[in-house]
Amino acid sequence: MSDQSRIEPGSCFCGKIALEARGEPFWINYDHDDDCRKAIGSPLTVWIGYRLDQIVFTRGTPRTFSKTPDVTRTFCQDCGSSISYSDEGLLDECWLTIGFMDHPERFEPQVHAFWSMKLPWMQFADNLPRVDRYSRERDLKIGFPDQRR
Template sequence: MRIDHGHCFCGAIAATFTGEPFWVCYDHDDDCRRAIGGPLTIWIGYRPDQVLFDRGHPKTFTKTRGVIRSFCSNCGTSIGYVDAGLSDEVYICIGFMDAPERFPPEAHGYWRMRLPFIKIDDGLARTDTYTRKRDPKLGLPRERE
């Protein structure tokens, strides 16, 4: 069985991930960009029972209705998020992972929202909205504040 590990910059939070992730995707939307402080990110999708925090407890924050983000309260490392529109799914930021090279993305989400200087010619599928089927009642990130 595949086992992966991750930890924050200061090491206060560590986690173990068992099994294959079900989804790995580039994310170009402005909501996530602002939350993680980078031009884009890659989210790794797991089921909640695949994620075990071995050390420390992430702090959580919500600004976008239905989305709860987690991070290290010591160093600020983005850990992941859960979304009420995606039941039974946990997304982990690739920067939290000990071996990020093990998670090649499968697609691009919010392609039209990418920054104009981001040039990626990888042949992956590109969508202008979510890459996962979400509860439409929650709307797009911009509509959910």
């Protein structure tokens, strides 16, 4: 169990689903991946990584969807707000979308993932690392989502 002194609330657009993320996130990254872009409906997202035991739903139950084997996305079935992403190749990790968090200004990204898929008209003035794939180590036995379609 991680230190849970920091508590960050998150909620969907209609308010039917809410959670608390307890403790520090272990990783925060910009994601330029085309799959996530399509699922989120945005040119990119910022994913906030927490361990599963750090997330407690305080209201409602999200709906799940999976297009790719071993990948699960959650969202509010009423308003459509994207909530999370989990992947069997990233065990015990739950990735919350920054738009779901009530105080997104508290989560500063550490890296750009899938930089090779960045839309050409997006410009960034930061000096963060830019990687062409995942910015986290994966379980290679599971493989990558684009290999499981």
